[in-house]
Amino acid sequence: MISNLQIDSTTVLVSKSLDDFEKEIHSAFQNYTRVFLLMDMNTQVYCFPEFQKAFPASVKIETIVINPGEESKSIVQAEQIWKQLFEANATKSDCLIALGGGVVSDLGGFVAALYKRGINYFIFPTSLMAMTDAALGGKTGVDFLQIKNSIGVLYAPEKIMIATSFLKTLNEREYKNGLAEIYKHAIIADDSLWIDLKSNNFNYEILLKSIAVKAKVVNNDFYEKGERKILNFGHTIGHALESYALINNMDMLHGEAIVVGMMIEAELAFNAGILTQAIKEEIVNVLSTKFTKANLSKVDFKALSDFLLQDKKNTDKICFSLPSKIGKCEINQFFSLEEIKKATLVYLELV
Ligand SMILES: NC(=O)c1ccc[n+]([C@@H]2O[C@H](COP(=O)([O-])OP(=O)(O)OC[C@H]3O[C@@H](n4cnc5c(N)ncnc54)[C@H](O)[C@@H]3O)[C@@H](O)[C@H]2O)c1
Numbered sequence: 001m002i003s004n005l006q007i008d009s010t011t012v013l014v015s016k017s018l019d020d021f022e023k024e025i026h027s028a029f030q031n032y033t034r035v036f037l038l039m040d041m042n043t044q045v046y047c048f049p050e051f052q053k054a055f056p057a058s059v060k061i062e063t064i065v066i067n068p069g070e071e072s073k074s075i076v077q078a079e080q081i082w083k084q085l086f087e088a089n090a091t092k093s094d095c096l097i098a099l100g101g102g103v104v105s106d107l108g109g110f111v112a113a114l115y116k117r118g119i120n121y122f123i124f125p126t127s128l129m130a131m132t133d134a135a136l137g138g139k140t141g142v143d144f145l146q147i148k149n150s151i152g153v154l155y156a157p158e159k160i161m162i163a164t165s166f167l168k169t170l171n172e173r174e175y176k177n178g179l180a181e182i183y184k185h186a187i188i189a190d191d192s193l194w195i196d197l198k199s200n201n202f203n204y205e206i207l208l209k210s211i212a213v214k215a216k217v218v219n220n221d222f223y224e225k226g227e228r229k230i231l232n233f234g235h236t237i238g239h240a241l242e243s244y245a246l247i248n249n250m251d252m253l254h255g256e257a258i259v260v261g262m263m264i265e266a267e268l269a270f271n272a273g274i275l276t277q278a279i280k281e282e283i284v285n286v287l288s289t290k291f292t293k294a295n296l297s298k299v300d301f302k303a304l305s306d307f308l309l310q311d312k313k314n315t316d317k318i319c320f321s322l323p324s325k326i327g328k329c330e331i332n333q334f335f336s337l338e339e340i341k342k343a344t345l346v347y348l349e350l351v
Contacts, residue, residue, distance in 0.1 A: 003208055007136055007215045008222045009156045014211060016204060018054045018124075018163035028122065028159055029059050034094040036085065037061050038108045040068040043100040046169040047126045051099055062088060066104070070246065070254075073103050073142045075151065081111045095120035095158070101127030101174075102134030102254065106149070109140030113155035121157040126166040128178025128202075129255060132185070132210045135160050137218040137228075146247045147310055148239045154223070162211070164204060173253065175202070176291060180234075180255030182206060183290070184262060185213035187283060188230045191327035198286060230329035232321040234262035237340070240307035244299060252294065259291045260347065267343035268335055269322035279325055296348060304344075305337050 002021070003014040013024055029035055039048060044065050055061065064084055066072045085096075096119055098108030105123045112121035125135040141152020167175070179202060186194035193209045200206065214231070221228040238254070238261030245252040266283045269275035308318050317334040324330050 005211065005215045007156075007160075007218050008138060010138070010158065010160060012136065012160045012162065012211070012215065014162040014164075014208060016163070017165045018050055018161075021161050021163065022054060024159075024161065025054055026056050029095075030056060032059060032093070032095050032120075034088075034090065035059055035061050035097060036064060036088070036090060036094060037097045037099055038064045038066070038081065038104055038111070039099040040066050040072065040101075040104055042068045043104065043126050047099055047124075047166050050165070051124060066107070068103070070103060070143065073107050075142055075144060077107060078111050078114075078142055081107075082115055085111075085115055090115070090119070092116050092119055095122060097122045097124060098135075099124045099126060100130070101125070102130045105130050105135045106140055106152075107142060109138070109155050109157065110142055110152060112157075113140055113153045118155070121155065123157050123160045124166075125160065125162055127170060128167060128175055128207075129181060130178075131162045131164070131167075132178055132207060133181040133214060135162075136211065136214045137231075138222065143243075143246065146243060147307070148243050148246070150310075164207065177253040177255030180258045180262075180291065182210040183287065184231075184234055184258060185210045187262065187323050187326060188233050188321070188329035189213045189217065189327060191325075194326045197290075226331065229321050229331040232331075233323060233329055234258045234265055236308065236318065236320050237261035237264045237344075240304050241296075241299070243307040243310075244304050256291070256294055259287055260294050260296065263287055264340075264343050264347045265320055265322055267346050268320060268339065269324070269333075271339065271343060272322070272333065272335070274322050274324050274330060274333065276325075279323075282326070283323070296344075301341055301344065305340075308337070308340065 005012040096112040098105045112119050123135045125131045138154045138156040140155050141149045144151040190213050196206055238258040241257040263284050266280045270280040320333045321331045322333045
């Protein structure tokens, strides 16, 4: 059975199998003479065969394959893809499809948005991170000067087709990476999802609820003037940590950084009197049980602070979105580096 949601101008279809999308794939792509398909070397191996079977034989697919991993989310990589598109004489009546995780969908969206001022773009997310978060909401971009997502543009895809059958080849670490954002969605906007997560393993209904949270928030505020900022819970610290990890060759995935971010930011919320001690402890305990704690003991707080000060969300102070209870989040909470350091030290003692 297909679930159908709308995010801004984009139709999002969710199902357990790609075969369920047969009709939708046919009607979405039959009128394109050429379809360019962006994937990484892993999704080429694990997902492309299934994708190809579901695609109408009459439509020509031209593949563009990149190296897997965050390093590919760069201007240099985007340039190479634009070059390939120009060399293939791609026109505005062709389209680009991303078949992959968040790296492929962020990069693909960025490339599609700017190629000849925009060509139609479709996403088939293959990682849990992309299905629950990265592919949804139109944020595209690349990392620049080793700062995460520092160059980018909002660009709504035509359609997103989420087939959870792709998840069967995802490894345990990447699963947990995506789960981090599902926990975030529960904490900021859906207490019933939080209850589900505490007592169940990941399942399809949990994914649907998580997608619904993201869809609702983005629909209320596509351009992130207000409410959409709640999605940044865990991300102010998380993004700084990811940028720090990028330049220090630390092996840290986006979701892993976000889990640390949520724990430190829950402490900040408690220190500021926004969150009760009991709920802060519940958040920290649940996250500590469900996720492996990252060891930050070697992280230099001064260097991390430089990234915090560069975050796109800041004006002159450091801005956070913090939960006030399970299912509710307050935006525009400002803190000094001293206050952040104090909360970080509490996290370090937990490790
Ligand atoms: N645009 C947004 O709103 C948004 C939101 C959250 C995260 N992001 C971005 O998403 C990125 C992280 O996404 P990600 O975790 O999906 O990263 P990713 O695209 O690097 O995928 C993770 C790994 O899993 C592999 N993979 C993907 N699907 C697979 C499958 N079905 N089977 C086997 N292997 C598979 C990939 O090749 C890669 O090695 C980050 O760059 C982050 O900034 C963007």
